[in-house]
Amino acid sequence: MSKYLDCYDYAAIHAQAEHVVKHRKKLRRDVVQKYLDWFDTHCATSKLRFQQAQEVIPGGIEHNLANNHPFPISIDRAEGAYLYDEDGNRYYDLLMAGGPTILGNNYFGKECAQFIIDKAPLTGLYSEYERKLAELVCQYYPSVEMFRMLGSGTEADMIGVRLARAFTKKKEIIRIRGGYHGWSDQFIYNASEAPEDAACLNGIPVECFQSTHCVEPNDIEALEQQFIENEKFGGTAAFVMEAIGQDSGAVPLTREYHAAARELCKKYGALLIFDEVVTAFRLGMGGAQAEFGSKPDLTIFGKIIGGGYPCAGGVGGRREIMEMLAAGINKNRDKKVRVGGTLSANPLTAYAGCLTIEELAKTNAHETLAKASDYFMKEIAGLTEKYDVPALVFNHQSILHIDVAGSQHIPTIYKKDDPEFARQSKEASQCVMEFAMALAAEGTIISGGGKTYLSCATAPLVDEILGSYERVFKGFE
């Protein structure tokens, strides 16, 4: 009972999410033990590395993009469709560094190495590739008249809000519950939606996020209500949304909600900000805004625009807003919005970004990826039916949701003060963790949570990758 769903059919997805949450199945305990044993026998070096790292790195790991249970795998190298760990195990890479390496691992490795040898990765001065990259972004995003490169998606989200506040001279910000916009004081996951969650708030004064308000996804009335409420405090500067919905579209947004968001921002004089860190250049060249036919005032870009090279992010949008940014040579600096970043727009990343965007367009990569993804997901849905594993199975092109836990949907089903909410959340995270661990042991590394990605390198191998999934589904209760 796990049909392949249309990513724009929110009603069907919500209904299936409820089914998954209420009838969730787990891997059998003997199967879990088998996988734990596999890690012990096949990943001894990774285990050792984790023990060593914990001496000098808090928690022993600095990336939380993937599953790290029972311990993080220590990767030696990545090439094309594969990741290789220090113990010599080879995995299909469905994590894709959290999404940016759309063309496959190390696609422009030689070109970028030569660039470093010939030209140096960092000078602190202007390079021609900054302009070239900005031109490419403006070319594919009609809403972007000017673009500013930054060091990460987190920075870009911060600057987007700063610009919106300076431009509108208003303070309040609205976001969708569950959306991720980096880890700044203002946006850190859950801070404004769960002030009782101390783990989110250590070190963050309450003032940092008390002007940031969360609304429920797809509830147009609640959104307008928040705009009205904010009028009492001087009005809304911006509505910030992950353009396809929280956690890369795990709880997808409807087309009606998109249209209403645009209208309400206009009505209340707020900027509409699309966070396209994951979707820009992955959901087609024009990202989610082309898909929805919507025109945000500002767009947040992230890791993809550097083709997977560090450090990458950026903000783009209407000229009159973007011209408020102050770095560089500017008159009237007192009226500008400050922005900086030593590694922002470094020549290597700008160069890699240009190569990647041009290659994506030249190879028509998105069409191939979308076709392979649709096929893969239909087959996955078939497997969940065959082994009777309740799951949410849908995709936004190459952003795949294969979710056996329904974690992101729990708040849409249970109220926070319902004891079932806490029980469900705990059970769901165990289920997600064990599922990802099992897949790794079966040869495929996926992203954390219920989402993962295909790349141009993994797309031709989907039939082999299905084997990993089938072996794992077989082990469910």
Ligand SMILES: Cc1ncc(COP(=O)(O)O)c(C=O)c1O
């Ligand atoms: C939608 C979204 N916004 C912002 C960010 C933050 O980007 P970064 O990790 O580059 O700071 C992410 C990271 O994955 C993201 O998915």
